[in-house]
Amino acid sequence: MIELESLILDLHDLGAVQLGEFTLKSGEISPIYLDLRLLVSRPKTLRRVAQVLQGAASPLKFDRLAAIPLAGLPIGVALSMAMDCPLIYPRMQAKGHGTGRQIEGEYKAGETVLLVDDVISRGDSKLEAIAELEAAGLKVPTLLMVVDREMGGVQDLADKGYQVHCALTMHTILDTLRSKERITEMQREDVLAWLENREKGLPVDALTKPDKPALS
Secondary structure, three states: OHHHHHHHHHHHHHOOEEEEEEEEOOOOEEEEEEOHHHHHHOHHHHHHHHHHHHHHHOOOOOOEEEEOOOOHHHHHHHHHHHHOOOEEEEOOOOOOOOOOOOEEOOOOOOOEEEEEEEEEOOOHHHHHHHHHHHHOOOEEEEEEEEEEOOOOHHHHHHHOOOEEEEEEEHHHHHHHHHHOOOOOHHHHHHHHHHHHHHHHOOOOOOOOOOOOOOEO
């Protein structure tokens, strides 16, 4: 627990966990935003993320890792090096030149991959990556995420037969930041209430504000 607590504080120091008002890609207004793309600028913290994920991945059986570009790719590379395990990744767009391949890296049809990414909110982007890998003859039974944003994505994937392991959850992050007086109790409660309302299907502020760019 101490290891995870320290990692959460590192992520907060980095600015990878921010509270405020943020327009998500979906158009929803969120009181919290996770930006793990910043990890590329803090090698020490990226290394710690890889170590935590390595602990979660060790009991799992797979032939190689697969990472989702763009945010998941540096995390996948760091984990690949920590575990000395080969990595592949599906391209966002197929190459129109050279080999024209859709998946970068060496692999064989029939192999099992562990799919790695930074954050899971909903399951849409994960399912797109899974579809690319499965189309190439690969098996993708399990996913490994740094953070579960607790917006239903883990359950969505479970309903489709995919298992998701997450190193951190939104509750864990908020509880740690509160216990270390990084955020107020009101800030913690606001985020949890927002998550609870979404889960119950109650109205939440989903208005897209044109003066603020959407965050992916």
